[in-house]
Amino acid sequence: MKRTLIRGLLNVLPMALSLWLFWSLFASLDELGNLMLSLIGQHKWFTGAGFVLVVLLVFIAGLLFSVSPIAWLWSWIERQLMRFPLFKSVYGSIRDIASLMNRDPSKPKHQQTVLVKQANGGFVVGFIMTETAPQPLLDALPEGDWVPVLFQLSYQMAGITSLVKRTDLIFVDWSFEEAMRFNLTAGISTSADVSATK
Structure with a gap:
């Protein structure tokens, strides 16, 4: 029931x-x-x-x-x-x-799903929204290939943007839309899709 x-x-x-x-x-x-x-x-x-x-x-x-x-x-x-x-x-x-x-579908999309390793050994799902960080930030950071990564907060449209070295990123073959849905619902949307098919 x-x-x-x-x-x-x-x-x-x-x-x-x-x-x-x-x-x-x-x-x-x-x-x-x-x-x-x-x-x-x-x-x-x-x-x-x-x-x-x-x-x-x-x-x-x-x-x-x-x-x-x-x-x-x-x-x-x-x-x-x-x-x-x-x-x-x-x-x-x-x-x-x-x-x-209003994104032009003919232009390549920069959004890329990535995993970033945390100090406790866990991983956080993030999104590369653009390939280049603003120049003032690059000037202030140590030398390296820094990338802006968005960490979406569950159940809200807000998120935290962090600058991460490209070498510290694990690129994931997962569409931006599906990964964003996963982050926004804290993974519940995936569970709901699975349970609905049973």
């Missing part, structure tokens, strides 16, 4: 939460679009009209940013706003996350 309930929970809960998350996003964007329609004196046309309007406006913005004067103007506005420290921190973080979603 208990195992059946857990099996049902493990299969239904992720789907329910995912659908709820996407529905909440859809409803929020639809409400935003309807608010913009009301500002120009238009009433709600149909359910989803606001969402369609927001998607259309984002598409038009994408077209405009391909025009050099618009891109230059936006870049200038960004530079002016970046003078404010609080805005710089918040906007910079959001922009970096957005840029991760």
